[in-house]
Amino acid sequence: MTPVATPFFFYFLAALSVGSALGVILRKNAVHSAIFLIFTLLAQAGLYLMLYAPFVAGVQIILYAGGIMVLFLFVIMLVNLERSLKEEQFNKQWVVGTMVGVLFGAVILLVYRSGAGSFPKTLAVLQESTNTQDIGVMLYRNYMMPFEVASLLLLVAIVGAVVMAKKRI
Amino acid sequence: MAEIGTMHYLVVAMMLFILGVVGVVTRRNVVVILMSIELILNAVNLNLVAFSRLYGLHGQVFAIFVIVDAAAEAAVGLGIVIAFFRNKETVNVDEIDLLKW
Numbered sequence: 001m002t003p004v005a006t007p008f009f010f011y012f013l014a015a016l017s018v019g020s021a022l023g024v025i026l027r028k029n030a031v032h033s034a035i036f037l038i039f040t041l042l043a044q045a046g047l048y049l050m051l052y053a054p055f056v057a058g059v060q061i062i063l064y065a066g067g068i069m070v071l072f073l074f075v076i077m078l079v080n081l082e083r084s085l086k087e088e089q090f091n092k093q094w095v096v097g098t099m100v101g102v103l104f105g106a107v108i109l110l111v112y113r114s115g116a117g118s119f120p121k122t123l124a125v126l127q128e129s130t131n132t133q134d135i136g137v138m139l140y141r142n143y144m145m146p147f148e149v150a151s152l153l154l155l156v157a158i159v160g161a162v163v164m165a166k167k168r169i
Numbered sequence: 170m171a172e173i174g175t176m177h178y179l180v181v182a183m184m185l186f187i188l189g190v191v192g193v194v195t196r197r198n199v200v201v202i203l204m205s206i207e208l209i210l211n212a213v214n215l216n217l218v219a220f221s222r223l224y225g226l227h228g229q230v231f232a233i234f235v236i237v238d239a240a241a242e243a244a245v246g247l248g249i250v251i252a253f254f255r256n257k258e259t260v261n262v263d264e265i266d267l268l269k270w
Contacts, residue, residue, distance in 0.1 A: 010173045014181045021185050021208055025192035030200050037204050040185070044211055047178065053218045053229050056236075060214075063236055068207070068243045075247040076200055079254045084261075090195050091263055097194030105187040112183070116176055124225045131229075138230050150237045157241035164248030167255075 010050060017043035028089050030076045034069060041065045052126040055135050178219035186212035197261045199253075203246050210239045 016039060023036035041064045048057035127134065139147050185208055192205030214232045221228025254260055 006173050010177060014177070018181065018184045018188070021188040024204055024208060025188055025196065025201070030198055033201050033204055037207065040208065041211065044215060047181070047215060048218050050173075051178065051218050051222050053221065053232075056214075056218055056229050056232050059233060059236055063240060064207075064211075068240055071243055071247055072200065072204065075250055078251055079200065079260045084198060087197070087261065089197055089201075091197050094195035098191055101187045101191040101194070104190065105183060108183050108186075109180075112176065112179060119175055120223055124221070124223055126222065126226065134226055135229055135233070138226055139233075142227075143230055143234075146234060150234055153241050154237065157244045161244040161248040164245065164252045 006050065009046070013043045013046040013050070016040075017047070029085060031073070034072050034076060037072075038065050038069050041069070052128050053131065054128060055132045175219050175223060178215060182212040182215040182219065185209075185215065197263060199250050199260045199262055199265075200247075202262065203243065203250070206246075207239060207243070210235055210242075 020036040020039035020043065024033045024040065027033045027036065041060060045057040045060040045065070048054075048060060189205045189208030189212060192208065193202050196202050196205065214235050217228040217232045217235065219228075221232075250260060253265065257265070259265070
């Protein structure tokens with residue numbers, strides 16, 4: 001099945017994601033930043049769908065927009081908001097930092113320009129209907145060891161988070 | 170309009186990455202800095218998934234690993250923020266200078 005109106009959706013989602021990312025780093029209020037970040041994540045999930053990656057899109061929405069962002073909002077509520085709103089939100093090096101960022105982007109664009117021809121011309125065959133199944137098979141066959149290490153990492157992170165948030169360390 | 174290729178996605182990911190880096194470098198609030206790190210990780214994820222369109226499913230599997238790492242990083246990082254806020258009553262990075270002499 002050929003997708004409909006691909007350019008429109010791509011530019012819409014890309015503009016939504018980049019514009020919301022701008023909101024994340026420019027808003028004074030940390031809660032507004034978090035809301036903008038949720039919009040960025042949802043737009044990215046749409047982009048993943050356009051790249052024939054429905055499972056990653058679902059994980060993105062459930063885990064990122066659902067789980068991690070709730071964590072962020074809880075922490076924003078725990079650290080006090082009223083005092084920090086009156087403070088300066090950007091440090092003294094923001095001019096230099098922004099210039100370095102723009103320069104870095106220019107370098108990456110130059111690399112893209114010179115390397116654009118080296119991509120393969122044909123697209124990979126990605127079955128959208130069995131995407132989840134294929135990823136599961138690949139996780140348990142090709143990436144068995146990294147999968148187990150990731151589970152260990154999550155266990156360590158849970159223990160670490162509990163220890164960090166305890167009253168007395 | 171022209172057809173959307175891999176390069177379009179790479180440019181979007183590049184913009185998100187730059188915005189994340191600028192956020193990390195310029196903001197003072199630790200929580201917003203952690204959010205900017207999430208932006209950077211998302212840019213990497215978009216790159217991985219975009220290349221998985223060309224080279225097969227491995228990129229998507231790696232994107233899932235990156236999401237797992239992001240979850241672990243957010244949990245531990247925010248735990249550190251809470252612990253620090255309890256001790257020093259601040260979340261501004263330029264006031265967190267215990268190791269500076």
